[in-house]
Amino acid sequence: MSFFYVKPNGPLRGDVTVSGAKNAVLPIMCACMLTDEVCRISSVPPLIDVFILKEILENMGAVIEYNTKSEVMEIKVPKIKSGNYDSSLWEKIRASFLVAGSVLARTGKVKIPFPGGCKIGSRPVDLHIKGFESLGAKTKREHGFIEIKCKELKGCDIYLDFPSVGATENIMIASAAAEGTTIIENAASEPEIIDLAVFLNKMGADIKGAGTRKIVIKGVKSFKGVSHRVMPDRIEAGTFMAAAAVTHGEININNICFDHIKSAASKLEECGVRIEEKGKSILVDAKGEIKGFDIKTLPFPGFPTDMQSVFMSIMLKARGTSIVTETIFENRFMHVDEMKKMGANIKTDGRTAVVEGVKKLTGAKVKACDLRGGASLVLSALCAEGDSEISDIYHIERGYGNFDEKLRSLGAIIEKRE
Numbered sequence: 348m349s350f351f352y353v354k355p356n357g358p359l360r361g362d363v364t365v366s367g368a369k370n371a372v373l374p375i376m377c378a379c380m381l382t383d384e385v386c387r388i389s390s391v392p393p394l395i396d397v398f399i400l401k402e403i404l405e406n407m408g409a410v411i412e413y414n415t416k417s418e419v420m421e422i423k424v425p426k427i428k429s430g431n432y433d434s435s436l437w438e439k440i441r442a443s444f445l446v447a448g449s450v451l452a453r454t455g456k457v458k459i460p461f462p463g464g465c466k467i468g469s470r471p472v473d474l475h476i477k478g479f480e481s482l483g484a485k486t487k488r489e490h491g492f493i494e495i496k497c498k499e500l501k502g503c504d505i506y507l508d509f510p511s512v513g514a515t516e517n518i519m520i521a522s523a524a525a526e527g528t529t530i531i532e533n534a535a536s537e538p539e540i541i542d543l544a545v546f547l548n549k550m551g552a553d554i555k556g557a558g559t560r561k562i563v564i565k566g567v568k569s570f571k572g573v574s575h576r577v578m579p580d581r582i583e584a585g586t587f588m589a590a591a592a593v594t595h596g597e598i599n600i601n602n603i604c605f606d607h608i609k610s611a612a613s614k615l616e617e618c619g620v621r622i623e624e625k626g627k628s629i630l631v632d633a634k635g636e637i638k639g640f641d642i643k644t645l646p647f648p649g650f651p652t653d654m655q656s657v658f659m660s661i662m663l664k665a666r667g668t669s670i671v672t673e674t675i676f677e678n679r680f681m682h683v684d685e686m687k688k689m690g691a692n693i694k695t696d697g698r699t700a701v702v703e704g705v706k707k708l709t710g711a712k713v714k715a716c717d718l719r720g721g722a723s724l725v726l727s728a729l730c731a732e733g734d735s736e737i738s739d740i741y742h743i744e745r746g747y748g749n750f751d752e753k754l755r756s757l758g759a760i761i762e763k764r765e
């Protein structure tokens with residue numbers, strides 16, 4: 348099993364370019380199942396999750412060409428193939444469930460295994476199901492599969508008890524093909540929802556309000572093949588911002604949208620980091636002292652849960668006390684025990700973690716338990732004394748393309764070893 352060997356090498360400096368967003372490309376790939384015409388997606392990052400979803404879609408009849416050098420993917424789905432899909436593949440990622448909306452819309456029937464993904468909470472799909480049922484579908488769960496069927500999807504009003512990103516996406520895709528108008532209230536307003544709506548609208552959908560809490564979707568009869576460039580990955584951007592902060596470095600991060608990373612930028616400014624917004628790039632200058640700070644994760648535009656762990660790595664050596672409150676997922680502190688092996692002083696109680704900054708961290712053998720938590724351990728290792736080994740890095744590679752290579756280009760000593 349491969350691991351990252353990390354040897355601290357002082358402040359990270361230089362330029363790095365963020366890839367296309369994992370959480371935008373996955374729903375977009377699923378939306379391609381709506382048409383039999385070719386869709387051409389660019390800025391598709393070479394991530395394990397992308398390769399897994401590609402295999403899932405191919406098993407369902409998609410013909411996919413993916414050039415990892417040019418990062419262009421072409422998807423054509425002449426016909427949906429139904430069958431007893433391999434659950435083990437589906438259980439590897441959460442986004443696999445997003446094929447439900449598009450396949451249901453195209454064929455009126457879908458039977459798929461339940462999704463998986465990082466074990467950061469119970470992660471039910473009840474809101475997705477509520478949406479499909481409100482649109483007129485019948486659902487049946489048996490043998491680990493869910494079957495969703497409908498004669499015709501009918502537009503309706505849906506109120507989501509929580510602004511779930513995945514449920515908003517699945518309902519948006521399905522209702523794009525429904526008869527009549529659907530209104531999703533308390534919808535998720537994450538930037539990835541806007542990217543999906545832009546993609547669907549290019550295909551012929553009529554969606555308004557994406558990026559707000561109320562999305563209005565007028566159903567249309569057909570969808571066409573289109574070209575689309577995926578938005579930049581705001582979580583990867585936040586990770587490199589945190590990498591600059593933990594190493595007291597100076598990193599210029601390219602291919603960003605500042606509006607997407609405002610909450611992270613304002614936290615860094617609060618703790619003493621200089622941020623310079625430069626259009627599609629951002630300079631993060633963390634040469635000075637870092638003070639402790641608090642974060643509370645919230646739906647967008649609040650502080651993203653996906654940046655919680657990488658920002659906790661900044662707190663480990665910050666001056667004073669920091670507090671993290673995780674409100675989105677109930678089990679998202681798995682990185683804490685690993686950070687403690689490096690000398691971090693963290694106490695957790697339910698959804699709160701209190702971090703007392705320490706003078707030094709020491710390198711250790713630690714294990715990535717989930718995607719973002721894994722990245723936070725790499726950042727912690729970059730500012731520890733002595734070498735570290737981070738195992739189970741497939742978690743990290745699910746969501747970061749060429750992570751080690753990008754860090755090396757900034758001066759880090761990090762090697763992928765077997």
Ligand code: UD1
Binds near residue numbers: 369370470475511677
């Ligand atoms: C997406 C992102 C993930 C991010 C999360 C929150 C993708 C592929 N993944 O995940 O990286 O951390 O948004 O920003 O885009 N919930 C329910 N019932 C449901 C659905 C969700 O109770 O039917 C709950 C979840 O348990 C969780 C909360 O809602 O507590 C947020 O989940 P959701 O927004 O759906 O996240 P995902 O779409 O799974």
